[in-house]
Amino acid sequence: MKLTLSAVLISTALSASVFTPSTSADEAILAGGCFWCMESDFEKLDGVTDVVSGFTGGSAPNPTYNGNHKGHFEAVKITYDGDMLSYNDILDHFWVNIDPFDDRGQFCDKGPSYLSAIFVANDKERAIAEKTKADVVAQFPNKKVVTPILDASTFYPIKGDEIGHQDFYKKSPVRYKFYRWNCGRDQRLEEIWGEKALGKNKS
Numbered sequence: 001m002k003l004t005l006s007a008v009l010i011s012t013a014l015s016a017s018v019f020t021p022s023t024s025a026d027e028a029i030l031a032g033g034c035f036w037c038m039e040s041d042f043e044k045l046d047g048v049t050d051v052v053s054g055f056t057g058g059s060a061p062n063p064t065y066n067g068n069h070k071g072h073f074e075a076v077k078i079t080y081d082g083d084m085l086s087y088n089d090i091l092d093h094f095w096v097n098i099d100p101f102d103d104r105g106q107f108c109d110k111g112p113s114y115l116s117a118i119f120v121a122n123d124k125e126r127a128i129a130e131k132t133k134a135d136v137v138a139q140f141p142n143k144k145v146v147t148p149i150l151d152a153s154t155f156y157p158i159k160g161d162e163i164g165h166q167d168f169y170k171k172s173p174v175r176y177k178f179y180r181w182n183c184g185r186d187q188r189l190e191e192i193w194g195e196k197a198l199g200k201n202k203s
Contacts, residue, residue, distance in 0.1 A: 026082045028090045029056055029119040029155055031073035032098040033106025036176060037185060038076045040169040041097045047084030052077045053166050054157040056119060057150060065162045074113050077155050087125055091118065091132045096193045100136055103146040108183035119152040 032038045035053035042051045055063040058071025080090060098116045099106055105114035118133075120126040129149045137145050158165045169176040180186065189197040 026080055027121075028078045028080070028087060028125075029075055029152055030078065030090075030094050031057070031075040031115065031117040031119070032094065033074065033109050033114045033116065033185075034179075034183070035074045035076050035158075036165065036168040037180060038074075038097070039167070040176070042076060042078050042090075042093065045080075045085070045090075045093055047081045047089075048078055049081055050079040052155075052157050054155055055113075056153055056155045057117065063156055064160075065158065065165060069113055072113060072156075073115060073117055075117075075119070075155065077157070087128050088132065091129060094118070095132060095136055096196045097189065098147065099188055099192060100145045100147045101140075101143050101192075103144075107185045107188055116147040118147065118149045120149060121152045 030038065032041075039051045039053050042048050053074075053076055055069050055072035056075045057073040058069065060068050060070050060072065063069035063072045078090060100116065102116070104110045105112075106116055118129045120129050126149060133145060133147065133149065164171065186197070
């Protein structure tokens with residue numbers, strides 16, 4: 001009986017591991033252009049416990065920054081405290097930190113890998129994402145919101161020789177601040193979102 005029970009428990013555990021979605025209830029995967037900036041913007045949000053830079057959305061295995069990342073988005077995987085923040089809160093923060101009308105990239109960075117996107121793990125996240133997008137569309141009736149809502153897929157963290165991209169804003173603050181200012185990110189965010197823009201506090 002003990003052996004049978006053990007076998008059932010092991011089988012259940014294995015099944016759970018196989019069917020666990022790539023994004024959990026307290027994680028979110030978002031693309032908003034340069035992952036240096038996205039990491040900085042979300043790590044300053046109370047309730048966020050970790051932000052990892054990487055790639056997702058494409059079919060090429062093990063994408064790298066300097067190598068093949070065709071079809072992938074530069075993205076961040078955000079871990080947050082569900083007692084402090086909801087998925088809706090995360091998306092509200094996301095929208096005011098991107099240009100949702102840019103169909104060529106984000107700010108000064110152009111190309112497919114710099115496009116914005118929301119990656120959802122399940123129907124509940126999709127419904128929340130669709131609602132927040134609808135709110136943005138309603139706010140800007142004369143503009144086209146191009147940020148897509150896509151199914152979550154494998155997220156590849158930046159690693160190896162390219163690990164310097166992780167926490168870049170902390171490791172190289174002068175270079176980061178110059179890049180961000182020169183890219184016009186905060187200026188454009190304020191132009192779009194006005195007082196909702198969080199760019200004034202970015203550093």
